[in-house]
Amino acid sequence: SAKLDLPALDRKWREKWSSEQDGADKKGDAGSKYILPMFPYPSGYLHLGHLRVYTIADVVARFHTLQGSNVILPMGWDAFGLPAENAAIERGINPATWTKANIAKMKEQLDLMNGSWDWSRELATCDPDFYKHTQKIFLQLYEKGLAYQDEAEVNYDPVDKTVLANEQVDANGFSWRSGAKVEKRKLKQWFLRISEFRDSLLKDLEVLGRDNAWPERVLTMQKNWLGKSTGATIKFPLLAFNQTVNAAIEVFTSRPDTLFGVQYLALASTHPVVTDLAAQDPELQAFLDTLPGLPPDSKVGYMLPHVRAINPLAYHEETPEATKKSLPVYVAPYVIGDYGEGAVMGVPGHDVRDHAFWKTHHSDEPVRVVLAASEDESTTAMLNEPYIDHGVMTEHSGLFKGKSSKETGDMLIGMLEAADLAKPVDKWRLRDWLISRQRYWGTPIPIVHCGSCGTVPVPDSDLPVLLPEVDDHWAEKKTGNPLESLTDWVETSCPKCGGHARRDTDTMDTFVDSSWYYMRFIDPHNKDAPFAMDKARSLLPVDIYIGGIEHAILHLLYSRFIYKFLMSAGEGESAVDAYEPFKRLITQGMVHGKTYSDPSTGRFLKPDEVDLSDPSTPRVASTEEQAVVSYEKMSKSKYNGVDPTDVIAQHGADATRAHMLFQAPVSEILYWDGDKIVGITRWLSRVHELVTKVGRISSGSTPLEYFQQASQKFDSMSAEEFAQWDADTAIWRDVQKTIASVTASYDKVYALNTVVSDLMILTNTIATNGGAHPAIQAEAVSALVRMVAPIAPAFADECWSILKPDGGGSIFRGGALFPVVDGTEALLQPRKQTCAVQINGKLRFAAEIAKPPAGCQGEMLRHWVVGELLKTDEGKTRLSCETLAAKKVIVVKG
Ligand code: ANZ
Ligand code: ZN
Structure with a gap:
């Protein structure tokens, strides 16, 4: 037959699909299925990673269509954000122009892959029709007290006079643009109170774990991010020679059973006691100044000269002498300022970080061990490694020797609680969500600040607060957040008192946009509300969500939070459902490209530096040495990028899709070999x-x-x-x-x-x-x-x-x-009948064989019976072809 021209078929059928009327569809009755790949950032070109996730989504969607479901497979654009702003600055155009052009390009490329995207639902987060509702959701949160302002540290570039995102600060703490040393500054910023939802965010992970609905790995990452930790705060009274120091330092510990083994305290550099002391101690201040830019696991420390702490157990007379001794107090950057109490009790014998710290600062002093795997283990040995598990208390634990460490921990907390020296508490790693960005290309925060009324929400009728337009030269003139200098936009009147007021000049983190875009897709043209609740009830949650593992934490967590907030709004306490936005999650693997390198230099070879005249042995063109072939993450520097549109043009979209799927399971790395x-x-x-x-x-x-x-x-x-x-x-x-x-x-x-x-x-x-x-x-x-x-x-x-x-x-x-x-x-099964087998007149065995057809007679019948017998287990062991060939075979019918 004629050679199949797959690219021609693509064109032919795409044209037919787009000309066919929607109304002509036979609707199935299998209900609706909402299938969604994570929407792309419009960078301007489609790469193979995109093609992979969109192929998976389209294949699953088409399967459900063929099963009679009404499938929703929308596509849109995660269009706000820093890359657009930077690219636009680089090119001297405005971000809106750049973004729109990219969307147009990518849409064209997406259409080449034979996807069944429902473009009638298309949205872009930078479109006022969309961000009007992002603003509404912000105001709903604000009304409920879930959006609030607080001081937070930011990266500040003193030359450009602007706040920088973390990605704009290099590893040594310098600005990517101005090269200036970045400062930490405290600024008032907007936060969303995700912590309010932490219990259900944790509990409902269980629901997502059923039937492997979400990958185990993602559930674990979510759980760790929420980081619920059960333990206690414990007070360590201070022996201070300095009046300004508080009477006690509180620490949070998850291991109260190690209290006998505390050998020092360590405070975060931002701890109030440290701040107080630094004001009178220039040496301490100098130490603090060296900290920014240090790696977080650094073991440097500064011993506070005039302060010692007392283990609260010291007040108990049965406590061993070692534990009664006063303790040095350090400032150490390994202690995190905003976790727990910003202070730790250092237990070198049972904690890895404390052990490393102690070895650095007290290498000649023994490490105290207060529990072990079993009672009779020696506790005096100089340990090279801490014992971090639970176990049995040893001799340094006074009266508790021989007791289980878990039980001991509870008892110690109980004892100290009675003396007001401890309290059982849960701590969470999860922080509230800082959404303020001092940037232009994002959703404006719909708040005005009035001298007399304070913070005033923009009334519903004034939404959206439009992002002011800028010209192509916007970035040349000003440094800093352009919104601040657009006086006409900033100066406004107060919606409450009519007096003079200023707009909030922050824009929202783009994760706010993506925390609810999948809800907008079910009602994309709604002018009054983000979406109609009845539509949400019938079409949400998303049945199958497909995307990269890089979104396993933040995007999914923020989406779960906003979904819970919007779907439970109005139901309050009575809401019993586990509101989860994505019933099933598929995380696709990366695409790695075929890469050639020079074996003698290790250098990656450009396409024209590889001799492929014998495809089975690629050679370095200049030396004729055999090139090294490996698969690497696609990147410009490795010359291994593949443009999906080229592949599609050559082989057709269908073959490209089938190849992508065939080469690897969806969640694993795909080694691309065209x-x-x-x-x-x-x-x-x-x-x-x-x-x-x-x-x-x-x-x-x-x-x-x-x-x-x-x-x-x-x-x-x-x-x-x-x-x-x-x-x-x-x-x-x-x-x-x-x-x-x-x-x-x-x-x-x-x-x-x-x-x-x-x-x-x-x-x-x-x-x-x-x-x-x-x-x-x-x-x-x-x-x-x-x-x-x-x-x-x-x-x-x-x-x-x-x-x-x-x-x-x-x-x-x-x-x-x-x-x-x-x-x-x-x-489809042949009829069976029992066949008894005699050899030399003796019954040897009976086996079930397929019944021969009526027309099967004589020699043909003998062949049939022998053939069928040899297929059975008994036949295989008791008969051999040789025996059968040597003997006379007689078939007795019936
Ligand atoms: C003493 C101790 C002994 C600890 C031991 C652990 C093991 P999770 O479970 O992650 O919550 N910690 C407390 N606050 C800290 C802070 N601000 N910065 C750094 N570390 C801090 O961890 C709780 C443990 O982390 C706490 O329990 C404390 O060390 C440390 F054998 O207390 B532990
Ligand atoms: Zn006012």
């Missing part, structure tokens, strides 16, 4: 040959009816009829098996690579069983085409048009066309 696509093209050509061969044959009856009839005359089949039946069932058994496995792979396990391999095997079965009844072959090919369709949609529609010339157009608009297992299974 040379291998030809294997896929060959397979699709074989499918196409089968389609043209069976053409428009119709069986007139369903396979079920066909095999039912065959079953009725099974006992009287002639040998020829039986041979026919055998070929027919061989194909149909495989079709049935493949339908079951492929459906499960598409639907439950997302094993899309095995979908492709299963379908390849079925193709082979059909091609090698050319003797089957043409109608059965045709049915098998039809099922094959419908199973291939989600992966290779244009190709499948082409095949469908050959099989069903007046079937009403696209396979995807015909309702529930995905094949289902049809109940033939029992009919």
Whole structure:
């Protein structure tokens, strides 16, 4: 047959799809399915990583369409953010222009991949129609006390007079743009009170863990980020020679059982006691000045000269002497300022960081061990490693010696609590969400500041607060946040008193936009509200969410928070549902590219530096040495990037899609080797040959009816009829098996690579069983085409048009066309009968064999029986071909 021109099929069918009327669809009745890949940032070009996630999403969506679901598969743009602002500054244009042009380009590229995107729902977060509602959601949070202002530290560039994002500060603490040493400054910033939702954010992870709905890895990361830690705060009274120091320092510990082993205290550099003392201690101040830019695990420390602390257990007379000694107090950067109490009790014997710190500052003093795995372990040895597990208390623990450490911890807290020296508490690692950005390209915060009324929300009727337009030279003139210097925009009147007021000049973190965009997709044109609640109730949550593991923490956590807030609003305490935005989460792996390097220098080779004249042994062109081939993350510096539009232009979108899926399970790294696509093209050509061969044959009856009839005359089949039946069932058994496995792979396990391999095997079965009844072959090919369709949609529609010339157009608009297992299974099994085997007149065994057809007689029957016996377990062990060949075989019928 003529060579299959896959790119031409793409064009032909894309045109048909876009010209077909939506109304012509046969709607399935399997309910709605909302399938969503994480929306892209419009960087301006589509890479293979994009292509991978969007292929997975489209394949899953098309599968559900073919199963009769009303599928929602929207696409939009995560269009605000720093990269656009930077790119625009670099190019001397404004971010809006740059972003819009990128969206147009990427939309074109996305359309090349044969995706079934519902563009009628398209949105861009930088569009006022969208961010008006981002502002509304902010104000709803504000009303409930969940958006508030507080002081927070920012990176400040004193030359550009601007706040920098963390990514704009290099590893040594210098500004990426001005090169100035970045300062830490305290500024009033907006926060969202995500901490209010931490209990349900933690508890509902359990729901997401059921049936592997979310990957285990993501659940663990979410859990760690929330970081609930159970323990106690403990007071250490101070022996201070300085009046200004507080009477006690409080620490948070998760291991009160180690209290006997405390050998020092350590304070964060921002601890109030440190701040107080630094005012009178220039040496301490000098130490503090060296801290910025130090790695967080640095073990430097400064011992406060005039302060010592007392272990609260010292007041108990049974406490061992060692524990009664007063303790040095350090300032140490390994203590985090805003975790717990910003202070730790240092236990070198049982904590890794404390151990390292102690060894640095007290290398000649012993480490005290107060618990061990068992009671009789020596506790005096100089340990090289701390014992960090729970266990049994040892001799340094006074009265508690021999008790379990867990029990001891509880008892110690109880004891100290009675003396007001401790309190059991939970601490969370989760901080409130700082959303203020001192940047132009984001959603303006809809607040005005009035001298007499304070912070005033912009009234609903004045929304959106539009981002003021800037010209292409906006970035040349000013440094800093351009919003601050746009006087016309900043100066406004107070909505409350009408007096003079100033707009808030911060914009929101783009994670705010992406925390709710998936909700907007279900009601994208709603003018009054972010979305209608009844639509949300029927179409949310998202059934399947697909995206990169890099979003495993922040994006998903913020989305879960905002979803819980919006969906539970109004229901208050009575809300019992676990409100979760994404029922199922698939995290796709990265795409790595084929990379060549020079074995002698290790340098990556450019395409024209590689000699590929023998593709099996690539060589360094200049030296003819064999080049080293590896797969690496695609990047410009490794010359291993692949432009998906080139691949699609050459091989067609369908083959590209099938290849992407076939090469690796969705969650694993895909090692991209474009040379291998030809294997896929060959397979699709074989499918196409089968389609043209069976053409428009119709069986007139369903396979079920066909095999039912065959079953009725099974006992009287002639040998020829039986041979026919055998070929027919061989194909149909495989079709049935493949339908079951492929459906499960598409639907439950997302094993899309095995979908492709299963379908390849079925193709082979059909091609090698050319003797089957043409109608059965045709049915098998039809099922094959419908199973291939989600992966290779244009190709499948082409095949469908050959099989069903007046079937009403696209396979995807015909309702529930995905094949289902049809109940033939029992009919496809040959009838069995018991066959007793005698050898030399003695009964040796009996086995179940397939019943021979009626027309099978004489020599043919002997062959049949022997052949069937040799397929059975007993036959395999008790008979051998040689015995059978040597002896006379007599078949006694019945
Ligand atoms: C003494 C101790 C002994 C500790 C021991 C651990 C093991 P999680 O579970 O992550 O909450 N810690 C407390 N506040 C800190 C701060 N601001 N910066 C750095 N570390 C801090 O960790 C709780 C433990 O982290 C606490 O328990 C404390 O060290 C330390 F064998 O107290 B522990
Ligand atoms: Zn006012």
